[in-house]
Amino acid sequence: MKIRTILATGLAASVALALTACTGGGAPQGGGSADGEITGEITFQTWSLKNDKFTPYFEDVVAAFEKEHEGVKVNWIDQPAEGYEDKILQQAESGELPDVVNLPPEFAHELAGVGQLIDVKKESDIIDQYVEGGLEAYTFDGIEGTYAFPWYLGTELNYWNMALLEKGGITEAPKTVDEMLDAASALAKVGERTISGVPGPKTLQVLLTDQGAEYPFIVDGEFSFDTPEAVALVERYAELYKEGAVSPEALQNAGVANDNIDNFNKGTVAWTTAGPNYIDKNLAVNAPTLLPSVTVTSGFGNQPLFVQGISVSANSKNPAAALAFAEFVTDDENQIAFMKLAAGFFPGTVKANEDPSAFAEAAQNEQQKAATDFAAQQMATARVPGAPGSGYVDSMEGYAKQQIALAITGEISAKEALQKAQDYANENASE
Template identity: 30%
Template structure:
């Protein structure tokens, strides 16, 4: 998932719970011979460099599906900044899609409303079985102990991207494996305010959450307890947020202007040689769109406190990605399931994930050579071995808003030259926790 609007997040559970029964588009069921003249509606998320690029990519694939099944698909590619608001509007108006993409971190919040089709054994069997999907991807498809509320479509994880020339010019011979090494390397590069060691997106609430969630894991903490209650002010959570903001406030390896970044500006700075490193999900297509060649940058696992990435305190990414959901009250369940089956077929998984630079959540598709290149191999191994899903709790969306905003405010303090202390980090996180649903 990329971004989440605060106003939409705050009203997500309440609005969907009241209006979920209004959803379901298309022209109704018809035909029993495997083909029909039905039409289903599909809201796709913006995965490529532009809306138009996605339309071009997906329209070709949807034509294959129509040829195979006779089911037509009315496609709309929705920008991430608008997607959740569109979901809420659809539930109010009754003009919702049959099938839609959702950021996987939204899944538990949407699941709690009852708006989405549960993927029980019968529904999974209709698309080839649950065991086709990687466990890591399924872990971000709904609350533990419940049937998933969506099916994994594109999987992502974070990696450390670094500029090879800037590293060489600074005498750095390999990517940092620990945070101490990253800070040391960043200081070698951050000289005179012209170049900086690391980029960040301080104004991007979701990205803030992704980074501090991983750091909290490394500090042996989480932001929720076993009962789903927020624990934002635990020692580990406070230490994680402070460590992240201190890259600017204390270590001086992030430019102050990054405190306001929220729209991929850090990727642009990396591509233009202003910053030497960036922590991001699959980003190679963005770099190349800004004139950076594949040989200009390297890809390595996100640093850990010590040793090599793994589980628990060696976690180095959240489980990122896109899930595909079906509104429970669709009038076109059979056709919608056929479409999900098509999109998660081995062939489509290979093609689409190659195109978007993501990793197939379908295990059989992961053996393709395209997912064993330097960059994609790092993402795949991270996803399978050292990534952890964000808390699968109903209030996850509010967590992204409240804690993401607290981190954003701390970035602003750091950019203004104010000292970041454990006490004021804890104060901000306590304020965020007070805003959570009781």
């Protein structure tokens, strides 16, 4: 199972236009109220989770909620992975958005902006039980409120090939970006490479916060990537490339998903970022000979957060029941039970993350347990990279990485690369 993302450039904008047309305006605020009796029939929609692994879980959750609230009937439906964006648009346009629905932040943003979702921060008495970064992912500029309960979360950690680091005289894994950059330079002097991937704006944001710099991402309503600090960091990467610290594969595959991890697995670079279950589920399977050399540390700066949430329709005929069910699905007990099935992800509540052994698979390797613990700790501080709800999509990040790769090799300047990246994002955001 993968964290779901919005992939099509400009799709969020088309959703907003269509919804504005069908709602007759689109004031920048959410709507609805969850007052009333917990009773009636509601529909709960998930995204590509109806299968042998997850179906029994959802059937049990529905049955438990209906037993607790005898006057409620919950109809669980699931939509396939492909075409979910179009399905949500169709449902919203026709006034048939499910009462309780799994939404990524970008879709929640557009639906909230035209009053299609309930403000759960206003309506829920238990909102402070959820992970802060997850709530922030569903809190949007210009729209008062929060529009989903954080459900299942992911993050990234740093992984190091200590055998390579030791060739440069480095015996401890770097803990800061500056230490990583210095280590890369030291390794280059002995003919070893450190950099396994090209940073895009989202990664630059993470790296720069570790260096104490702000990276606003959006200024006056437009994407803004070419800050002096970002230019300087890309220029540092270019210097490291000249020294021999950057892997050629990183540049050749800039913008390709998981290129940095595949590169790291070859054993020719000293550093990569990857998810919390990388050790057991990837490294042990694809590069087992590297296991003794690899160690894990927490992520840099504002560690990245990936999030899926549960939203409540503002047009539900039984809003009290819908809100109560959304809270039930995302409470500590049910989140822990879900994470036992969703390996590598973490609960959306603070308390559930306190003891990862309650939901994480038993570690097959020592570093896997360390990775799980680091990831659980990061839930308190991790934030969605970029600008949630801004319409910044994967194609924009991919294009930016390609331009930054050109800057690293010296074909264009760092400033030109970042300007081209922001221009591309701004042009496509308005389509």
